[in-house]
Amino acid sequence: MIDFVLRFNPRTMIVVKSILPVGFIRDIRKRFNTNCVLFSAEFLREGRALYDKLYPIRIIVGDQTGDAKRFADLLLEGAVKKAAPVLFTQPDESEAIKLF
Numbered sequence: 023m024i025d026f027v028l029r030f031n032p033r034t035m036i037v038v039k040s041i042l043p044v045g046f047i048r049d050i051r052k053r054f055n056t057n058c059v060l061f062s063a064e065f066l067r068e069g070r071a072l073y074d075k076l077y078p079i080r081i082i083v084g085d086q087t088g089d090a091k092r093f094a095d096l097l098l099e100g101a102v103k104k105a106a107p108v109l110f111t112q113p114d115e116s117e118a119i120k121l122f
Contacts, residue, residue, distance in 0.1 A: 024036060024050065024054055024059065025054060028054060028056060028058065032056065032058070033058060034058060035058050035059075035060065035089045035093065036058055036059045036060070037060055037061075037062055037093060038059065038060070038061050038062070039061075039062050039063075039064050041120060041121070042061065042117050042120075043117070044114050044117045044118050044121065045114055045117070046061075046113075046117060047059055047060065047061045047084060047113035047114075047117065048113055048114060051113075057087070058089075060083060060084055060085035060089070060090055060093070060113065061083075061084035061085075061113050061116050061117055061120075062081075062082065062083045062084065062093065062097075062116070063082040063084070063116050063117070063119050063120035064120075065078075065079065065080065075100070075101065076100075076101055076102045076103070077101065077102055077103040078097070078101055078103060078106040079106060080106055080107050080108075080109065081094050081097050081098070081106050081107070081108045081109070082108075082109045082111060082116050082119055082120075083108070083109070083110050083111070083116065084111055084112065084113040084114075084115065084116030084117065085110065085112075085113065086110045086111075086112070090110055091110070094108045094110070
Protein backbone atom coordinates (compact mmCIF):
# COMPACT_ATOMS: atom_id res chain seq x y z
CA MET A 23 0.00 0.00 0.00
CA ILE A 24 2.83 2.43 0.79
CA ASP A 25 4.37 1.96 -2.65
CA PHE A 26 0.96 2.61 -4.22
CA VAL A 27 0.55 5.91 -2.34
CA LEU A 28 4.10 7.06 -3.03
CA ARG A 29 3.75 6.31 -6.74
CA PHE A 30 0.92 8.84 -7.00
CA ASN A 31 2.50 11.46 -4.78
CA PRO A 32 6.02 10.85 -3.40
CA ARG A 33 5.64 13.81 -1.01
CA THR A 34 2.46 12.50 0.67
CA MET A 35 2.89 12.20 4.42
CA ILE A 36 1.82 8.76 5.62
CA VAL A 37 1.01 8.60 9.34
CA VAL A 38 0.97 5.22 11.06
CA LYS A 39 -1.03 4.92 14.28
CA SER A 40 -0.87 1.33 15.41
CA ILE A 41 1.10 -0.97 17.66
CA LEU A 42 4.35 -1.69 15.86
CA PRO A 43 7.65 -3.28 16.70
CA VAL A 44 10.39 -0.78 17.45
CA GLY A 45 12.26 -0.05 14.22
CA PHE A 46 9.31 -0.59 11.85
CA ILE A 47 9.18 3.00 10.55
CA ARG A 48 12.97 3.12 10.14
CA ASP A 49 12.80 -0.07 8.07
CA ILE A 50 9.88 1.21 5.97
CA ARG A 51 11.68 4.48 5.28
CA LYS A 52 14.76 2.58 4.15
CA ARG A 53 12.80 0.04 2.07
CA PHE A 54 10.86 2.73 0.18
CA ASN A 55 13.65 5.35 0.21
CA THR A 56 11.40 7.99 1.75
CA ASN A 57 11.10 10.10 4.88
CA CYS A 58 7.38 10.63 4.26
CA VAL A 59 6.29 7.95 6.75
CA LEU A 60 5.97 8.85 10.42
CA PHE A 61 4.59 7.21 13.53
CA SER A 62 2.27 8.87 15.99
CA ALA A 63 1.59 7.03 19.21
CA GLU A 64 -2.00 7.26 20.34
CA PHE A 65 -3.26 6.60 23.82
CA LEU A 66 -6.89 5.54 23.61
CA ARG A 67 -8.64 3.65 26.35
CA GLU A 68 -11.24 1.05 25.51
CA GLY A 69 -14.68 2.64 25.56
CA ARG A 70 -13.16 6.14 25.89
CA ALA A 71 -11.54 6.65 22.46
CA LEU A 72 -13.58 9.71 21.43
CA TYR A 73 -13.05 11.37 24.79
CA ASP A 74 -9.32 10.60 24.67
CA LYS A 75 -9.09 12.12 21.17
CA LEU A 76 -10.95 15.26 22.22
CA TYR A 77 -9.08 15.63 25.53
CA PRO A 78 -5.60 14.24 24.85
CA ILE A 79 -3.21 13.98 27.77
CA ARG A 80 -0.24 14.09 25.38
CA ILE A 81 0.59 13.94 21.69
CA ILE A 82 3.68 12.07 20.57
CA VAL A 83 4.90 12.26 16.99
CA GLY A 84 7.83 10.15 15.84
CA ASP A 85 9.39 12.75 13.61
CA GLN A 86 10.90 16.20 14.01
CA THR A 87 10.17 17.83 10.66
CA GLY A 88 7.77 20.54 9.60
CA ASP A 89 5.38 17.80 8.47
CA ALA A 90 5.37 16.39 12.01
CA LYS A 91 4.57 19.84 13.40
CA ARG A 92 1.71 20.28 10.92
CA PHE A 93 0.35 16.85 11.86
CA ALA A 94 0.48 17.66 15.58
CA ASP A 95 -1.26 20.98 14.89
CA LEU A 96 -4.07 19.11 13.10
CA LEU A 97 -4.51 16.81 16.11
CA LEU A 98 -4.70 19.81 18.43
CA GLU A 99 -7.08 21.61 16.08
CA GLY A 100 -9.50 18.68 16.32
CA ALA A 101 -9.24 18.48 20.11
CA VAL A 102 -11.32 20.33 22.67
CA LYS A 103 -8.34 20.47 25.05
CA LYS A 104 -5.77 22.54 23.16
CA ALA A 105 -3.09 22.56 25.84
CA ALA A 106 -1.92 18.96 25.53
CA PRO A 107 1.86 18.67 25.61
CA VAL A 108 3.40 17.68 22.27
CA LEU A 109 6.58 15.63 22.11
CA PHE A 110 8.51 15.20 18.87
CA THR A 111 10.83 12.17 18.93
CA GLN A 112 12.67 9.88 16.58
CA PRO A 113 10.48 7.10 15.12
CA ASP A 114 12.08 4.37 17.25
CA GLU A 115 11.47 6.37 20.41
CA SER A 116 7.78 6.95 19.68
CA GLU A 117 7.27 3.26 18.86
CA ALA A 118 8.91 2.33 22.18
CA ILE A 119 6.82 4.89 24.10
CA LYS A 120 3.64 3.35 22.65
CA LEU A 121 4.73 -0.16 23.66
CA PHE A 122 5.80 0.75 27.18
